[in-house]
Amino acid sequence: MAPDQLERMRKAVDFAQRVAPTRPHPGVESAAANMLAGPFAAMIDRARDAISGKA
Numbered sequence: 513m514a515p516d517q518l519e520r521m522r523k524a525v526d527f528a529q530r531v532a533p534t535r536p537h538p539g540v541e542s543a544a545a546n547m548l549a550g551p552f553a554a555m556i557d558r559a560r561d562a563i564s565g566k567a
Contacts, residue, residue: 533557 513521533553540549560566 530554534561 531551531554533550534557537549537553540546540553
């Protein structure tokens with residue numbers, strides 16, 4: 513692959529990791545539900561992780 517393609521892929525993965533929840537959430541298995549609930553769930557998960565020391 514070309515270096516610019518690899519860099520775009522790396523940025524996409526970095527973004528996905530930042531906005532993805534850190535634990536599973538039952539009931540949001542569909543892609544649409546994940547797009548709607550994912551960022552909010554990720555924020556709550558990261559707050560819980562920080563409070564519990566699991567960062």
